[in-house]
Amino acid sequence: MSVERKYISKSVEETQQIAFNFVKEHPELKVYALHGNLGAGKTALTAGIAAALDIHQPIKSPTFTIINEYAGGGLPLYHIDLYRLNSPDEALMLGFEDYLESNGVTVVEWPERASELFPEDTVHITLTPLDDPNHREIRLFFYS
Numbered sequence: 001m002s003v004e005r006k007y008i009s010k011s012v013e014e015t016q017q018i019a020f021n022f023v024k025e026h027p028e029l030k031v032y033a034l035h036g037n038l039g040a041g042k043t044a045l046t047a048g049i050a051a052a053l054d055i056h057q058p059i060k061s062p063t064f065t066i067i068n069e070y071a072g073g074g075l076p077l078y079h080i081d082l083y084r085l086n087s088p089d090e091a092l093m094l095g096f097e098d099y100l101e102s103n104g105v106t107v108v109e110w111p112e113r114a115s116e117l118f119p120e121d122t123v124h125i126t127l128t129p130l131d132d133p134n135h136r137e138i139r140l141f142f143y144s
């Protein structure tokens, strides 16, 4: 059954709490696609996912590295930014499918660059800025 949830976040901390609570509620879901423009809060939200996995290092944008791996929690976290890729083929060359199939949690910014590679049980999260610069609409879409 597909489920859609909508939240209004009024701070970075609230955004991270929403992500934290979701990961705790759905530990079986391992792939996250984060949608939203530059500055929407995708990287900020990823820190909430990391915290739920007991990873407490600072989460930095993987824009230049493309993939940041975080060990030390219960499961590894793979934080991937596809922004600089030109085609799904380039994602495949980076071993993208191996991350998706691994036992770790994979969080992907700019998933539109390789949308056909995502499994059906991906959690899609869309962040949309609102008039107040600290507010975001957060929509979650997943199968349960």
Ligand SMILES: Nc1ncnc2c1ncn2[C@@H]1O[C@H](COP(=O)(O)OP(=O)(O)O)[C@@H](O)[C@H]1O
Residues within 6 Å of the ligand: 009, 010, 011, 012, 013, 015, 036, 037, 038, 039, 040, 041, 042, 043, 044, 045, 061, 109, 133, 134, 135, 136
């Ligand atoms: N409610 C909010 N949720 C997430 N980020 C917010 C919020 N309000 C303000 N921000 C700010 O928006 C910026 C989001 O940056 P970042 O997470 O790097 O975006 P993205 O990864 O989508 O490009 C940060 O500077 C953060 O402090």
Ligand SMILES: [Mg+2]
Residues within 6 Å of the ligand: 042, 043, 044, 061, 062, 109
């Ligand atoms: Mg980012």
